[in-house]
Amino acid sequence: MASTLHSFASPADLADSLADKVAHTLSTAIAARGAASIAVSGGSTPKAFFQALSTRDIAWDKVTITLVDERFVPADNTRSNHLLVDANLLQDKAKAARFVPLYQPAASVEEAARLATKKSAEIGIPFDVVILGMGGDGHTASFFPGGNNLAEALDASTPRGVITMEAEGAGEPRLTFTFSSLRDAALLVLHIEGEGKKDVLAKAEGSGDEADMPIRAVLRRATSPVEIYWAP
Numbered sequence: 001m002a003s004t005l006h007s008f009a010s011p012a013d014l015a016d017s018l019a020d021k022v023a024h025t026l027s028t029a030i031a032a033r034g035a036a037s038i039a040v041s042g043g044s045t046p047k048a049f050f051q052a053l054s055t056r057d058i059a060w061d062k063v064t065i066t067l068v069d070e071r072f073v074p075a076d077n078t079r080s081n082h083l084l085v086d087a088n089l090l091q092d093k094a095k096a097a098r099f100v101p102l103y104q105p106a107a108s109v110e111e112a113a114r115l116a117t118k119k120s121a122e123i124g125i126p127f128d129v130v131i132l133g134m135g136g137d138g139h140t141a142s143f144f145p146g147g148n149n150l151a152e153a154l155d156a157s158t159p160r161g162v163i164t165m166e167a168e169g170a171g172e173p174r175l176t177f178t179f180s181s182l183r184d185a186a187l188l189v190l191h192i193e194g195e196g197k198k199d200v201l202a203k204a205e206g207s208g209d210e211a212d213m214p215i216r217a218v219l220r221r222a223t224s225p226v227e228i229y230w231a232p
């Protein structure tokens, strides 16, 4: 599926424009179905976007927010994506939204993935909005190069839901939605910032194995257009 690059003069401009686009998409879904859903990424990039989105005037009580991926750590851990969303997105007007976490206080990460799959199945499919990030190694969501479940996660025939991922570059064991859960969002965004990430994107757009740079699965096989938002 084709991708479109949207370039901005600054991260603040990007955050504002992306917040407007996402708010419009969520409002359109609410007008059509009475509900809307969004899956967001963690990491260092989305903070300003989350803060901008939280101020947008939409019917947040009809919006369900979840994460594209999460570390297998509780929400009070500083590396938790849930904590980032709590502090920056579930604020202001967006306080009224429902949040479905991927982390579950289970005995194993596999059990947590089963529980997260069950809970997230109630959100409805496909997601209205998916915001992906990308690491310097070409990972997106928790699709890490060398990940123990990478092939299964990227296989389009793997059912929608949450699976586990362990990889050298991932730190803690991870919980991640499968590629099949993310590829068909009504609005599918890849949000990256900095010259370094632009270079990584250019490399990913070239030839090579998806397993080496898993973002390639999204760029090559998403069934929705990929809207790439970039700022220096």
Ligand SMILES: O=C1O[C@H](COP(=O)(O)O)[C@@H](O)[C@H](O)[C@H]1O
Pocket: 040, 041, 042, 043, 044, 045, 046, 068, 069, 070, 081, 132, 133, 134, 135, 136, 140, 141, 142
């Ligand atoms: O591990 C993760 O990293 C990616 C990219 O994060 P960034 O700090 O380079 O912006 C992120 O998209 C993913 O959700 C997160 O778990």
